[in-house]
Amino acid sequence: MRTLHTAPLLRRERDGEPVPEHAALVNGDRIEAVGPLAELSSAYAGVRVRRWPGTLGPGLLHDGPLPVAPTPRERVHALLRTGVTAVLAEHLADPALRAAVERSDLLVLPTAVAPTLYPGGRADLAVHVDGACLVTVVAGRIAHRRA
Numbered sequence: 001m002r003t004l005h006t007a008p009l010l011r012r013e014r015d016g017e018p019v020p021e022h023a024a025l026v027n028g029d030r031i032e033a034v035g036p037l038a039e040l041s042s043a044y045a046g047v048r049v050r051r052w053p054g055t056l057g058p059g060l061l062h063d064g065p066l067p068v069a070p071t072p073r074e075r076v077h078a079l080l081r082t083g084v085t086a087v088l089a090e091h092l093a094d095p096a097l098r099a100a101v102e103r104s105d106l107l108v109l110p111t112a113v114a115p116t117l118y119p120g121g122r123a124d125l126a127v128h129v130d131g132a133c134l135v136t137v138v139a140g141r142i143a144h145r146r147a
Helices: 037-043 072-080 095-103
Strands: 002-010 019-027 030-036 048-051 055-058 060-062 084-088 107-109 125-129 132-138 141-145
Touching (some): 002 037, 002 125, 072 095, 084 125, 084 132, 095 107
Parallel strands (some): 002 048, 002 055, 060 084
Antiparallel strands (some): 019 030, 125 132
């Protein structure tokens, strides 16, 4: 199912300049298109639209040890609450932690790469409002949503 994710501002790259009135079209676990909201809304009339406050951008890469928590599942959830959608393999030596990461569909990377939103890329998104993560989308599905 296609979903158009939009917010007042969109960043294609984590440190890139945000642009107003843009959106990312997600189809399954992939980004189908990124561009002006008006153009995507017109080209994909009738598609489900999720309008978020704040800034929509790529999910974050966590490049250090995972946060301390009582269980591997809670360690992963602590990342999702911040907008993280990828971790480095070197920090997943514990088999239970690796299994929890894999169940959550977080991307496991061998080396750090800058997250970006681009057509054909994995649909890993995060919405931040005043520095706090509101929503984390992992492989096209909402994995965290702040109440």
